[in-house]
Amino acid sequence: MIATQNMEINKVAESKISSIDFHNIQFGKVYSDHMFTVDFMGGEWKNPRIDPYEMMKISPASPALHYGISIFEGLKAYKHENGDIVMFRPDKNLERLNISAERMCMPLLPEDLYFDGLNTLLETDKSWVPGVDGTSLYIRPFVFSNDDYIGIRPSQDFKFMIITCPVGAYYAKPVKVKIENHFVRAVEGGSGFCKTGCNYGPAIYPAKLAQDQGYDQLIWTDGKEHKYIEESGTMNIMFVIDGKLVTPATGDTILNGITRDSVLTLARDWGMEVEERKVEVAEVIDAIRDGKLTEAFGAGTAATIAQISNIAYNDEDFELPAVETREFSNKVLKALDDIKLGKAEDKFGWLHRI
Numbered sequence: 001m002i003a004t005q006n007m008e009i010n011k012v013a014e015s016k017i018s019s020i021d022f023h024n025i026q027f028g029k030v031y032s033d034h035m036f037t038v039d040f041m042g043g044e045w046k047n048p049r050i051d052p053y054e055m056m057k058i059s060p061a062s063p064a065l066h067y068g069i070s071i072f073e074g075l076k077a078y079k080h081e082n083g084d085i086v087m088f089r090p091d092k093n094l095e096r097l098n099i100s101a102e103r104m105c106m107p108l109l110p111e112d113l114y115f116d117g118l119n120t121l122l123e124t125d126k127s128w129v130p131g132v133d134g135t136s137l138y139i140r141p142f143v144f145s146n147d148d149y150i151g152i153r154p155s156q157d158f159k160f161m162i163i164t165c166p167v168g169a170y171y172a173k174p175v176k177v178k179i180e181n182h183f184v185r186a187v188e189g190g191s192g193f194c195k196t197g198c199n200y201g202p203a204i205y206p207a208k209l210a211q212d213q214g215y216d217q218l219i220w221t222d223g224k225e226h227k228y229i230e231e232s233g234t235m236n237i238m239f240v241i242d243g244k245l246v247t248p249a250t251g252d253t254i255l256n257g258i259t260r261d262s263v264l265t266l267a268r269d270w271g272m273e274v275e276e277r278k279v280e281v282a283e284v285i286d287a288i289r290d291g292k293l294t295e296a297f298g299a300g301t302a303a304t305i306a307q308i309s310n311i312a313y314n315d316e317d318f319e320l321p322a323v324e325t326r327e328f329s330n331k332v333l334k335a336l337d338d339i340k341l342g343k344a345e346d347k348f349g350w351l352h353r354i
């Protein structure tokens with residue numbers, strides 16, 4: 001067991017925080033002063049430490065660079081009015097990190113080490129958790145192969161690191177999405193359920209083609225028939241159809257989103273009918289045409305609740321009902337914000353105080 005008192009803490013000589021405008025922050029552009037690192041060597045996690053956020057050395061032969069032997073997570077910390085700093089459902093990120101680790105032949109991360117790293121880094125950089133409306137501190141834990149070996153095999157040495165960045169909205173306005181019916185993000189038996197770099201890099205080209213046509217993101221469909229809706233790559237996808245909350249069931253090909261789970265939990269708690277199942281593209285398009293689809297949105301840590309304004313399919317663009325009319329997604333966004341900011345009861349025990 002590794003305890004915080006054994007952690008080496010090397011602080012920056014001078015914080016760069018005074019140069020940051022917390023009212024004007026772009027997602028992922030600015031990082032806090034420090035980072036957490038622990039090495040996996042000789043079959044053991046060793047040498048946990050906090051260092052200044054800085055460039056690092058990695059072997060040019062590292063399989064992280066060549067074969068994508070890397071996994072990551074995303075969670076957020078919030079500042080309450082009384083100054084408390086809380087993280088939203090960090091236990092779920094550890095659970096998912098270890099699911100990804102197993103799929104990528106990486107060692108599992110012990111709970112005490114993960115929380116020691118998170119708590120100590122956040123304690124060190126607590127002034128970086130912005131208190132401005134609509135902002136938070138995005139936390140990026142990640143593990144990558146640190147082998148100096150270019151052959152293909154399960155890696156032996158790894159680093160687990162955590163970096164953080166103050167963020168505003170990932171999508172500044174409602175998003176226009178395009179249903180993809182040629183490219184594929186994931187297939188049955190693949191790694192689509194993991195947060196590994198391997199799922200994100202290849203998705204950028206098809207998303208760029210959609211962006212060139214004026215869309216913000218894709219909605220991926222299944223790899224066999226392009227018949228069923230899957231997820232969006234940056235977020236899970238949800239619809240309100242006939243008053244029911246409908247979302248694709250997770251499995252091999254869809255990330256088991258923590259915001260997704262939080263939304264479904266709240267919806268069920270409010271007595272709303274929830275359907276987690278296969279969702280056909282044709283059903284969604286028919287529901288739009290018939291006026292039965294009243295809401296469509298993405299759910300993700302970075303994206304939070306991202307309203308979808310337009311859905312394109314086979315060269316047809318469908319404009320969805322105005323965002324102001326969307327009762328459920330507006331309510332769930334507010335409810336989640338209120339819980340995260342300590343303005344509503346944390347009935348499900350989702351907040352973790354540092």
Ligand code: COI
Nearest residue numbers: 074075234300301302303
């Ligand atoms: C997250 O929501 O935390 C993600 O990892 C998505 C990524 C597109 C920023």
